[in-house]
Amino acid sequence: MKYKLGTLAVAGLMAASPVMADLVFPSLSYRTGPYAAGGIPFADGYADYFTLLNERDGGIGGETIRVPECETAYNTEKGVECYESTKGEGALVYQPLSTGITYQLIPKVTADDISMLTSGLGRTSAKDGNTFSHVFNFPANYWDGASVAVKHIMEQEGGDLSGKKIALVYHNSAYGKEPIRTLQELSEKHGFELKEVPVDHPGQEQKSQWLQIRRDKPDYVIMYGWGVMNQVAVQEAANIRFPMDKFIGIWWSGSENDVLAAGAKADGYKALTFHNVGSDYPLYDDLKTHVVDAGKAAGAGDQVGSVLYNRGIYAAMLVAEAARTAQEIHGVTDISSGQMRDGMEQLEITEEKMAALGLPDFGPEFSVSCENHGGEGFVAVTQWDATAKEWNLVSDFMQSDQDVIQPLIDEDASAYATENAIEGNC
């Protein structure tokens, strides 16, 4: 941030007359409010990747990229305002990073012919592209997360879960309740006992919940938390001396923010992820030269390499590749939002592609199709190393149990389709 507010103001006034030829990827970020700690690194990563493309390659296919940022504070009403104020600028794709805003935008983006990417959040059944034509949630969704967590536990236990006890500590909201159905199905299939432990918003006081866990002595704890709930849960788990390597959080409970407050006691805590961690990639060297050192980094520029920053980079990379795909399909560089949707739908992420971008092994390989908007559901497990203060990947990307998840997705999608009279677009 090396420019002054004054010059910014001039630049802002000039930018106020929108140049329609740009590729516009609005960023509905939240740098304030209860979830700011999670929103800041993601927004920084998202913006920095596009800045890099602009600075190094001159945009995508020669078209410069514009990322108008709009502050939602994780508030649905502000999310509406942000959506309405940015969609007129030729927005191609939205990534709201909030389950509430996602639900609310699903019908709107469909009507406005704009795509929405909700990697690892939002409505899980949006994977069914037949019903949700404009919503994408590749490479993984909440149910994949639950399934891979169980799979990982099964590996630890030598393939047998019968008679084991798994507790689910979840944020008592739409988001937190997502994995319950999947875990119930899985518990029937594998014969483990599932304990549901809800935590009310905001989750600063979890003594009851963790005393309950201390009494019930589950073998493993899976957590779906967000915001302050994560820090308190990790702390309380350490307090009751729950073995940290048997405590597995979803990807929204697996950033540096969540474990640093508990200090050394958080060592060994595990979390799921759908992209790789750390900053040991060729792309980060480019980021350093073209963005950070050039003083063009978003925010304070101190988030590079953190888990949520990487998630922002990954999200931006997926969108940029989808835009490239769209340019190839339609043979124009200045794509419209409808063409962008086609690009999203035919996106294919391969290892060669990621390596060429300077992000080798950064995420799972997957491809999107008209029926499948959610990829193949490959998720990996990371573990926190409190001495080195870094997350490490401790497993390969594993596929979730599609036999269990697919029927659930079909069921939920068809319920939505009947309720809203959607005929299907494949």
Added chain:
Amino acid sequence: MFYREAGDFSTTYAEDQQTFPIKFDRYRYYVVLFVAIFVIPFMVNDYWVNSLFLPFLIYAIAAIGLNILVGYCGQVSLGTGGFMAVGAYACYKLMTAMPDVSMFIHILLAGVITAAVGALFGLPSLRIKGFYLAVATLAAQFFLVWLFNRVPWFYNYSASGQISAPERDTFGILITGPNTEAWATYMFCLIFTVFSALVARNLTRGSVGRKWMAIRDMDIAAEIIGVNPLRAKLTAFAVSSFFIGISGALFFSIYLGAVEVGEAFGIQKSFLVLFMIIIGGLGSIFGSFAGAAFLVLLPVLLKIVGVDWLGWPTDIVAHLQLVIVGGLIIIFLIAEPHGLAQLWRVAKEKLRLWPFPH
């Protein structure tokens, strides 16, 4: 000069009793209505309606409802968010159970259901007073939110517990869902807002309203002169919840289209609406509108100035926004402790004597 009673004669009882007895006031009211009905719908686009007019109109209804309870009857309530949730979920259940019935009826019915719930939670007010009463309404707030989150029947057993408004129309015009026209949703909410304001205005200056005000000013004294506190307090709770229920139903079905109870109708919503009526002015219908405008429009305005015009980083603008709103609240209170409505009254008083104040 403009605003004066002189030369404005009432020759019938009806004229004497009309809502705006002063000619200038009446014409101003007609002009505002005319602009709202015949000008704005032809000029608005999605952005104006969805980011400014809808929240303003809907919050104005909620503020009118709460103002009846707090401003007119003197019963402090922090359960607004919970009661709005009742309206929203009632509307959702009605919409999905009876798809063919007009949305007007659904929303009114949602108001009626909320009125019943509100009266129930108003019962402790007979015994508990002042800030202590806030606890009863807070209990309602937290309990209702928990209930809607916990019992799957309320959200039709959907996987995530969110409710989404399906497409519905009234008189063949789409009102809910993504494919609505901006003017249609605007008009639909405007009708309810005008209706609420009219009903509230006439209730508060009639015998019911006078009973409420007697209770507010001193309930023991009111009891002695023959006001039944049970009936007065419970009607205040019921009428107030009726409006709040309507606003909750509109908030869900027209404005957002999909809500999650904890996020949309949490405790912060209760505080927000309470702030609106205190800033706007307790015991004033105009104040409800002014307060809603202040807290809905000002942040958007500050955001447009800061981010879109000046191009400052969004987080600095968001923080400055808090500082400015907070500072303005304090400055307003120091300048005029009785809210924006009192400023308006003072302005009218000045206008009456203008240009010769002495």
Added chain:
Amino acid sequence: MPEQLAFTIEVFMNGLMAGVLYALVALGFVLIYKASGIFNYAQGVMALFAALTLVGIMEGQVPFSHLINAILGTEVHHFGWHVPAFLAIVLTMVVMIVLAYCVQRFVFRYLVGQEPIILFMATIGLAYFLEGVGDLMWGSEIKTLDVGLPQGINVWIDEFTFEATGYGFFIDNLDIVASIVAAILVIGLVMFAQYTKQGRAMRAVADDHQAALSVGVSLNFIWILVWSLAGFVALVAGIMWGAKSGVQFSLSLIALKALPVLMLGGFTSIPGAIVGGLIIGVGEKLFEFLIGAPFLGGATENWFAYMLALVFLVFRPQGLFGEKIIERV
């Protein structure tokens, strides 16, 4: 000892401990309400602000660095020093006293004699203002607060009870510290109010503003004093809660935990805040354990705290320790 009984006792004790933490927040409300009749909505934000300032000073952060960098194009973040915890707490207290002075000088001096609801409204403005300033000053990312408080299970109690009863009870070290701090705080406050000149003046103001003024008590000074005290209580609460969760925006929401305590204990009673806190803490934890989690699907604590306060209020409308409300026409 039968298992169910052991569990119940454990939940009961942890409820007591949680109640102490709630009471810490409630104390700040009571101090200000008693002396000036202001229901201070900003108390939670003050706790956040105090904790943010403490961390900022300890880490040697440059205040308003984000804003300064944005305006001047500089790249300053840290002074590069670390302040020891004790000194930082003292410095934070100085900041809170300055804040108390400013609040009195620029806000409430102009609002003397207004109705309670208007004073309440002013504190809402203050809450918005402080939240914005706190974020601008120290940034909104999450910060780790480490003043060296012990945390985690108390091993000694665990082992001792295990030998004595066959079940090792869980008590959090942080909760023990919090209880001791709360006890010292309450005793200190009561001693201050009873035995010092300023304390007597404070009680006089609480009893009757006019009478206190007429015998020469400076209202201005007393109000700055109580706001400073409330700032101190906010700092203590901020440290205790911040040690658990890190310092972040959500810290300001702990005020919600204090509301039922206030209602139950009465707005004007310091012992009331403590007893109210204990009752709420025990009540909500026991309900969650015995009824909430097994039968109602859990997460019942939030609303049950208010329901419990409501039931008490129906029998004692002025709260447990509130002054009896005498109404005359």
